[in-house]
Amino acid sequence: MIRLLTEPFDPGVELNAFSAGRTVTGAVASFLGIARGEAGQPVALELEAYPGFTEQAIAAFVETAIDRFGLQDAAVIHRIGPIAPGEPIVLVLTASPHRREAFQACDYLMDYLKSRAPFWKKEHGPDGAARWVEPTGRDLSDIARWG
Amino acid sequence: MARVLLFGRLRDIAGWRERDFAPAERMSALKALIRAADARLADAIEGPGVQAAVDKALARGDVALAPNAEVAFLPAMSGG
Numbered sequence: 001m002i003r004l005l006t007e008p009f010d011p012g013v014e015l016n017a018f019s020a021g022r023t024v025t026g027a028v029a030s031f032l033g034i035a036r037g038e039a040g041q042p043v044a045l046e047l048e049a050y051p052g053f054t055e056q057a058i059a060a061f062v063e064t065a066i067d068r069f070g071l072q073d074a075a076v077i078h079r080i081g082p083i084a085p086g087e088p089i090v091l092v093l094t095a096s097p098h099r100r101e102a103f104q105a106c107d108y109l110m111d112y113l114k115s116r117a118p119f120w121k122k123e124h125g126p127d128g129a130a131r132w133v134e135p136t137g138r139d140l141s142d143i144a145r146w147g
Numbered sequence: 148m149a150r151v152l153l154f155g156r157l158r159d160i161a162g163w164r165e166r167d168f169a170p171a172e173r174m175s176a177l178k179a180l181i182r183a184a185d186a187r188l189a190d191a192i193e194g195p196g197v198q199a200a201v202d203k204a205l206a207r208g209d210v211a212l213a214p215n216a217e218v219a220f221l222p223a224m225s226g227g
Contacts, residue, residue, distance in 0.1 A: 033227050047226070048154060050219060053203040078226060090227050110227060119226035120155030132156045134196075134223040 001075040002058045004049055009077060011091050018075055018093045025072055029102035031092045031110050037085040044124040045083040054118040061112050069105040071096045076109065078119070108146055115139040149177050149212055152219040153188075157197070161188045174199065175209045177218060196223040 011032050019028050035045050049055075062074050073095040083089055090113060094105040113119075115135035124130045149168045158164050168184075171177035182189035191197070199206050200219040212218065 050152070050154060050200070050203075050221070053200060053219065056203065114225060114227040116224060117226040118154075118221060118224050120222065121225050122155075132159075132222075133225050135225050139225070 001073075002055050002062065003075075003077045004051075004055060004080050005077060006079070006081045008087050009079070009091070011088050014075075014077055014091055015093065018073070018095070022072075022095060024097065025095045026097045027095070027099040027102040029094050029099070029106040031090075031106045032088055033090040033110070035083045035085050035087050035089050044085070045089070046122040046124065047078075047080045047083060047089070048120040048122070049078075049080045050118050057118050058113075061117070062109065065094070065105045065109050065112075069094075069096065069101040069108070071101065071105050074105065074109065076113070078113070078117075080119070111139070111143040111146065115143050148215055150215070150217045151177070151181065152217065154219065155222040157188065157191055157220050157222055160191050161185060170214060171212055173209050173211055174201075174206070174218070177212060191222075192220050197221065 015030055058076055062076060065071065066074055071094055075093040077091040079087070079089050092106050092109045094102045096102040096105070121133040122130050123133055149171050150165065151168055152165050153161050153163065168177060168180045171180055178189060178192065181192065198221045200221060201210055201212060202217050
């Protein structure tokens with residue numbers, strides 16, 4: 001399940017809904033990304049997507065994660081539009097019979113989202129200056145780990 | 148007519164997000180139209196890390212464009 005949301009979401013509600021009714025799933029792993037203010041300075045974020053294209057691209061990658069790690073299910077919830085510091089930006093949820101695959105798939109999906117998913121992220125600094133954020137060297141080496 | 152969509156820094160360079168261009172049979176012809184309108188934008192589109200999507204599918208090289216194609220130019224992506 002892929003959802004792009006323009007409003008804040010409640011990660012607890014999403015985790016409960018994703019986990020509910022699973023009787024053959026031994027493990028649900030989750031990753032929650034939160035908008036961070038740099039060095040104590042609040043920085044507003046703005047995320048842009050390409051409606052239709054972004055959901056398709058993420059869904060295709062989620063399918064590869066499901067195959068690669070033998071998941072039972074996976075979900076990605078991602079904010080778009082303006083996001084205030086402290087608000088959740090992204091929630092990745094994975095379900096599998098055993099924990100290792102659920103953890104790994106969560107990590108894999110986040111590495112993809114950081115450097116390959118069709119989002120464009122603008123940071124508005126406290127001085128009013130804005131800059132487009134591109135994947136860092138760390139983001140690129142993280143995704144390269146998966147071959 | 149070809150509808151061009153710009154994302155991220157490309158939109159800031161151009162000052163617009165979506166614009167209709169005259170019909171173009173191929174990507175190269177559309178890029179020539181963009182260059183005639185805004186050379187700085189054309190340079191940015193040719194720059195490293197910029198991908199193109201035609202009708203919401205990634206497209207490489209000088210692909211043919213259907214009438215009324217939607218062509219998006221996508222700079223380096225970053226989510227999360």
